[in-house]
Amino acid sequence: MRFTNSPDTAVPAPTDAKFVMDSKFTKECGLEPRVVFRNLTTPQLYEMALAHEPGTHITSTGALATLSGEKTGRSPKDKRVVRDPETEKDLWWGPYSPNYVMDDRTFLTNRERAIDYLNTLDRVYVVDAFVNWDPESRLKVRVITSRAYHALFMSNMLIKPTAEELKDFGEPDFVIYNAGAFPANKYTQFMTSQTSIDLSLKHKEMVILGTMYAGEMKKGVFTLMHYLMPMQGKLSLHSGCNVGAKNDVTMFFGLSGTGKTTLSADPKRPLIGDDEHVWSDKGVFNIEGGCYAKCIGLKATTEPEIWNAIKFGTVLENVDYNPVTREVDYESERLTENTRASYPIEFMNNARIPCVGPHPKNVILLACDAFGALPPVSRLTMEQAMYHFISGYTAKVAGTEMGVTEPSATFSACFGSAFLMLHPYKYATMLAEKMKAHGTTAWLINTGWTGGKYGVGKRISLKHTRAIIDAIHSGELDKAEYVTTPIFGLQVPKAISGVPAEILSPENVWPSKDEFAQCLNNLGHMFIKNFEHFNDGEQFVGKEMAARILTGGPKPMAKEDVEKKGFSAFKKQ
Numbered sequence: 228m229r230f231t232n233s234p235d236t237a238v239p240a241p242t243d244a245k246f247v248m249d250s251k252f253t254k255e256c257g258l259e260p261r262v263v264f265r266n267l268t269t270p271q272l273y274e275m276a277l278a279h280e281p282g283t284h285i286t287s288t289g290a291l292a293t294l295s296g297e298k299t300g301r302s303p304k305d306k307r308v309v310r311d312p313e314t315e316k317d318l319w320w321g322p323y324s325p326n327y328v329m330d331d332r333t334f335l336t337n338r339e340r341a342i343d344y345l346n347t348l349d350r351v352y353v354v355d356a357f358v359n360w361d362p363e364s365r366l367k368v369r370v371i372t373s374r375a376y377h378a379l380f381m382s383n384m385l386i387k388p389t390a391e392e393l394k395d396f397g398e399p400d401f402v403i404y405n406a407g408a409f410p411a412n413k414y415t416q417f418m419t420s421q422t423s424i425d426l427s428l429k430h431k432e433m434v435i436l437g438t439m440y441a442g443e444m445k446k447g448v449f450t451l452m453h454y455l456m457p458m459q460g461k462l463s464l465h466s467g468c469n470v471g472a473k474n475d476v477t478m479f480f481g482l483s484g485t486g487k488t489t490l491s492a493d494p495k496r497p498l499i500g501d502d503e504h505v506w507s508d509k510g511v512f513n514i515e516g517g518c519y520a521k522c523i524g525l526k527a528t529t530e531p532e533i534w535n536a537i538k539f540g541t542v543l544e545n546v547d548y549n550p551v552t553r554e555v556d557y558e559s560e561r562l563t564e565n566t567r568a569s570y571p572i573e574f575m576n577n578a579r580i581p582c583v584g585p586h587p588k589n590v591i592l593l594a595c596d597a598f599g600a601l602p603p604v605s606r607l608t609m610e611q612a613m614y615h616f617i618s619g620y621t622a623k624v625a626g627t628e629m630g631v632t633e634p635s636a637t638f639s640a641c642f643g644s645a646f647l648m649l650h651p652y653k654y655a656t657m658l659a660e661k662m663k664a665h666g667t668t669a670w671l672i673n674t675g676w677t678g679g680k681y682g683v684g685k686r687i688s689l690k691h692t693r694a695i696i697d698a699i700h701s702g703e704l705d706k707a708e709y710v711t712t713p714i715f716g717l718q719v720p721k722a723i724s725g726v727p728a729e730i731l732s733p734e735n736v737w738p739s740k741d742e743f744a745q746c747l748n749n750l751g752h753m754f755i756k757n758f759e760h761f762n763d764g765e766q767f768v769g770k771e772m773a774a775r776i777l778t779g780g781p782k783p784m785a786k787e788d789v790e791k792k793g794f795s796a797f798k799k800q
């Protein structure tokens with residue numbers, strides 16, 4: 228396609244670059260692109276991506292299938308935050324904080340590298356859009372990127388301005404320079420690889436080098452929100468969110484792959500958002516304008532809402548498809564297991580737009596426990612809610628491709644450690660205050676293994692997890708009878724409609740009760756050990772609150788005792 232000489236009037240004309248060039252950001256950083264395309268439409272971005280980005284094609288349902296290159300997931304270890312005098316006292320630093328330090332000079336060095344790269348290109352794409360459906364704390368974000376696919380991704384994921392709003396956009400509040408197609412220089416101070424994702428609160432800028440995984444941009448904005456929102460008394464949460472017929476809101480907290488996107492998509496309950504929210508004293512607000520669904524193993528039968536959202540306008544990242552028919556193969560892990568679909572939230576049939584809701588009635592903490600030790604559902608006390616929120620537990624199956632079948636525990640504070648800016652105790656305390664003020668109930672749901680750990684049992688079916696969530700929403704679980712689990716002291720309902728009663732307590736379905744006991748007790752020890760990372764929390768929330776949080780944790784027994792006595796060791800507790 229020779230679009231530059233084409234007489235075709237449908238070919239996008241470069242934007243009058245003046246608007247972008249007049250920005251104080253652009254002037255300061257020295258960005259001088261030859262050609263700027265600002266806020267192109269979806270069809271225009273399709274054409275640009277197809278013309279200039281190898282490996283980009285249209286699938287049989289009209290989605291834009293594209294490749295992110297070598298990096299197909301986030302690179303949390305390559306994320307750096309500039310430590311500057313204005314903000315350093317509020318932020319969480321130290322060995323367990325996700326805020327790996329960078330100084331201002333290195334930030335500017337990397338920014339210069341990104342800008343130099345962008346200045347060499349024939350064209351750059353600019354997306355100006357909003358973040359946060361809360362009009363009180365809405366931000367204007369500008370994304371500057373070398374790839375049309377990134378521009379389409381961010382115009383899907385951010386909140387689209389109207390033509391009028393775009394005209395009066397003015398200076399952005401935050402700018403992302405995405406030069407991910409170009410590597411970082413690993414000899415630059417602080418760099419440990421050719422990938423670097425750098426955030427400066429002072430400059431209100433983010434620089435991306437050496438990764439084209441689009442999720443870095445949306446999670447970069449989320450990181451910024453994890454600083455700005457708590458400073459205004461608003462709680463930013465890594466969560467999905469939907470709302471029922473009685474205007475009852477549920478939030479789903481969880482790490483990647485535990486079910487936020489899948490479970491917040493519920494035909495009976497309009498979707499407020501799938502991944503990032505703010506809970507303020509006015510209610511809940513989605514931060515984003517789009518969703519980013521994992522699509523490995525996606526089926527029309529089990530996840531019809533997401534399936535139907537994959538159409539013209541959706542970006543499919545690293546999915547495999549038949550090169551002739553262009554039918555997508557959602558089972559294929561050829562490029563990565565982390566295949567993704569990004570679409571505007573209005574592609575979900577029952578999206579609630581504007582994406583806002585009242586205070587949550589329920590919050591659901593999701594863990595995909597590959598040990599199969601946690602019950603499919605339990606009700607949490609306020610202390611347990613804080614403790615489990617801070618723990619952010621899930622268990623993955625490490626290296627299946629190499630024949631390793633042992634699960635490994637992952638703890639990610641507040642179910643999103645990579646995005647935190649403050650100490651986890653700060654967010655947890657805010658959560659408890661809000662839950663108390665609004666009478667919110669917390670639940671822990673295990674969307675992972677039942678009938679034994681990975682390799683022995685199997686993942687609980689989506690059908691059963693959904694039946695559990697329905698029972699929370701119908702009020703059935705408010706009236707249920709509960710039993711208390713050993714070690715973790717969790718309240719487990721005895722029966723739930725549509726769920727076989729025996730699976731509600733894992734010990735009933737494990738092949739060996741004694742092995743279950745050891746597994747659960749070991750898991751308790753892992754929680755305790757992980758919690759040592761937060762010993763420095765007292766200085767942020769005070770002694771009393773720090774002590775209260777600890778009471779929500781498990782009380783594991785000496786390992787030898789449980790090894791010797793098996794399950795009967797628990798009964799004497």
Ligand SMILES: Nc1ncnc2c1ncn2[C@@H]1O[C@H](COP(=O)(O)OP(=O)(O)O)[C@@H](O)[C@H]1O
Pocket residue numbers: 481482483484485486487488489490501520521522523524530674675686687688689690692
């Ligand atoms: N019982 C279950 N509950 C939730 N998800 C499940 C369950 N069983 C399998 N899955 C799969 O697990 C994945 C959950 O991913 P997703 O909802 O995108 O996670 P997140 O949004 O939290 O990163 C989906 O691919 C979903 O189909």
Ligand SMILES: C=C(OP(=O)(O)O)C(=O)O
Pocket residue numbers: 300301442446482483484487488502519521
């Ligand atoms: C986008 C991401 O979030 P999630 O997996 O929680 O959807 C990610 O982790 O890259």
Ligand SMILES: [Mn+2]
Pocket residue numbers: 487488501502519520521
């Ligand atoms: Mn998700």
